[in-house]
Amino acid sequence: MxxxxxxxxxxxxxxxGVRTIVELSRPLDIAPNHGTQYTVPQLAALVRGAAGWLHAAGVRPGDPVAVVKENHWDYVLLACAAAxxxxxxxxxxxxxxxPALQLLLKRLDPVLLVTTRAxxxxxxxxxTDLLGFTRRTLTLDGPHPGALDLENLRGKEPPPPVLRDVDEPLVINHTSGTTGTPKLVIHSTRTLVHGLSATEATRLPVVSSRPNDTVCSSIAFCHGRAIPWTAAVLWLAPRKVVIIPDAADAERTLRAHPPTTLEALPSTFVRWQPLAQRADNPFKNVRLYVSTFDAMHPPTVRTFLGATARRPLWVQVWGQTETGPLTFRFLTRRSVAHREARHPTTRNLGRPAPGRVRLRVVDPRTFQPVPTGRPGLVLARTAVRCLGYVGEQERWQDKVNDGWWNTGDIGVRTRTGAYLLLDREVDVIPGQSCVELEDVIEDRLPAVTECVVLGTPGQLPVPVLVTTGVNQAEWNHAVRDLPALADPVVMSWDDVPRTGTGKVRRMELRTLIRRGNDTFGTGRWT
Structure with a gap:
């Protein structure tokens, strides 16, 4: 089952009879007075209560309900209540x-906006007036002019659960929005629950949660990963689940509940890297790391694999909100060990999920398959592809070619059947790979927390560095055998524009460093 x-x-x-205990780094925004520990029956009661609030606020079957709030796991609980x-x-x-949020609300035309005063x-x-793009607004953290106050809705009884057809819209998540306004992705019960959640809930050696595990997650809980992860992990009933919504306030929780498996945003792993380098780090018991959402660079993976006293495994997953996971690769201490003779990189995405995903690489202009080893657009075929984009169905249809989904990524299929990621199509630099350049620079310069390479026609690629300091001699040595680059631009972590998943908003970054919006790629497939 x-x-x-x-x-x-x-x-x-x-x-x-699941007896998992859920520990939170801070109380849920929908239950600020409850504390930070929940049993599964308590969570079930909270979901039923939230369903009562939504129903009392006028929500009925088929109605869209928008949720916009600070990051926390109660995004998932509110989704369950609405469903x-x-x-x-x-x-x-x-x-x-x-402004982009206002546009998304306009496309959704929600019956209710659940949000906060902040x-x-x-x-x-x-x-920007968000209240004008929804029929009613409910604030979770106190009264606000023009909005319903949650305190006036608590204690309302929910109606009986409503069953829907498995192919009807179930949940809407948005893409990261690194190049502009995010897309609103529609998934159904068949794709999200019967497909993604059920697959991950299948007990497999090593990668699945075990009864004695402490499973920790620190991701963006509004995004498409959160619901399948929640359903699958709790279905497998580990001893404890630990939720950390704020990367900057994590050490106390990690020490109180040392994880045995850890999934986090790539940007969160980067921010926790100094903690992992300490002799008394809280990652000593981790047997499994999982990364999705974005590329991971070798120094970060190497640091966390070295932080644990166990023989750990790192699962690197590549996928999209529209498709779920497409490929996976296992990384070990040996596979990411530093070797001076080659460029260290984690851009090898591994192989497609067997029996579930097919991939092929095609010419970006003709869409004809290209030979092994030649770069092209990566297309995917999977049964859990999303139903469409809210308000942009033509855009969604433009990315479907005879059942194949255009990922918008440029990659290479190797002779072994693995796939190498070069870049997003919009970020591509002819004959080069920004991702590989970023890998190498970060690996050679430990003082660089993050490197972003931006390509512009008629100019040298410009590296943007988040660093405490790199002198000219160190820089010259690090790029000695790399393609010609412009002088680096140094920025602080907080000054780099980011999405809710920590990804860099590259087009906005271009504006900040005065590089304009002219790219080698078309941007058509973003």
């Missing part, structure tokens, strides 16, 4: 700039 319904997920877990009464939750990051105030300060 596998997860079958999002709306009754936590009730089903109770019926299964329970037959509504369609749309989970939006509060990191989306207010989100509404930031939008107002940006001269």
């Amino acid at each position: 596998k997860p079958t319904d999002l709306g009754t997920l936590f009730d089903d877990l109770v019926d299964r 329970r009464i037959g509504a369609v939750p749309a989970l939006l990051s509060d990191h989306v700039p207010p 989100v509404l105030d930031r939008a107002r300060d940006a001269e």
Whole structure:
């Protein structure tokens, strides 16, 4: 038996007798007075209660419900509550700039916006009115002019769970939005629950949660990874699940509940790297690391694999909100060991999930398959592809070619059947790979926390460095055998524009360093 319904997920877990304890680094925004520990029955009661709030706020089956708030796991609980009464939750990051957020709400036309006063105030300060693009607004953290107050809705009884067809819209997540306004991705019960969640809930050696595991997650819980992860991990019933929504406030929780498996955003792993380098680091018991969302660079992977006293494995997953996981690769201490004779890189994405995903590489102009070893657009075929984009269905259709999904990534298929990622099509530099250059520079310059290479026609590629300091001699030595680069631009971590998943907004970064929006790629497939 596998997860079958999002709306009754936590009730089903109770019926299964799951005894997992959930520990939070801070209280949920929808239950600020409860504390930081939950049993599964308590979570089921919270979801039922939230379904009552939403119903009392006027939400009915089929209605879109937008959720915009600070990052926390209650995004998932609110999605379960909305699904329970037959509504369609749309989970939006509060990191989306207010003008883009307003556009997303316009496309959604939600019956209810669930948000916080802080989100509404930031939008107002940006001269953006979010209240005008939803029929009703519910604030979670106190009264706000023009909005319903959650305290007036608590204690309302929910209606019985609503069952929907497995191919009807279930949840809407948005893409990262690194190059502009995010796309609103629609998934169904068949794709999200019966497909992604059920697959991950299959117990497999090494990679699946075990009964004695402490499973830790520190991701963006509004994004497409959060719901399948929640359903699958709790279905496998580990001893403890630890949720850390804020990367900057994690050490206390990590020490109180040392993880045995850890999944985090790539940017979070980078921010925790100094902690992992300490002799008393809290990662000594980790047997499994998981990374998705974005490319990981070798120094970070190497640091965390070396931090544990066990024989760890790193699972690097490549996928998209629209498709779920497409490839996976296992990394070990040996596979990421520093070797002066070659360029260290983690851009080898591994192989497609067997029996579930097919990939092929085609010419970006003709869409004809290219030979092994030649770069091209990577197309994917999977049964869990999303249903479409809200308000942009023609854009979605433009990315489907005879059943193949255009990922918008430039890659190479090797003779062994693995795939190498070169770049996003919009970020490509002819004959080079920004991702590989970033790998090498970060590996050779330990003082560089992050490197972003931007290509512009008619100019040398410019590296943007987040660093405490690199002198000219160190820089010259690090790039001695690399293609010609412009002088580096040095920025602080906080000054680099980022999405809710920590990805760099490259087009916005171009504007900040005065490089303009002219790229080698077309940007058509973003």
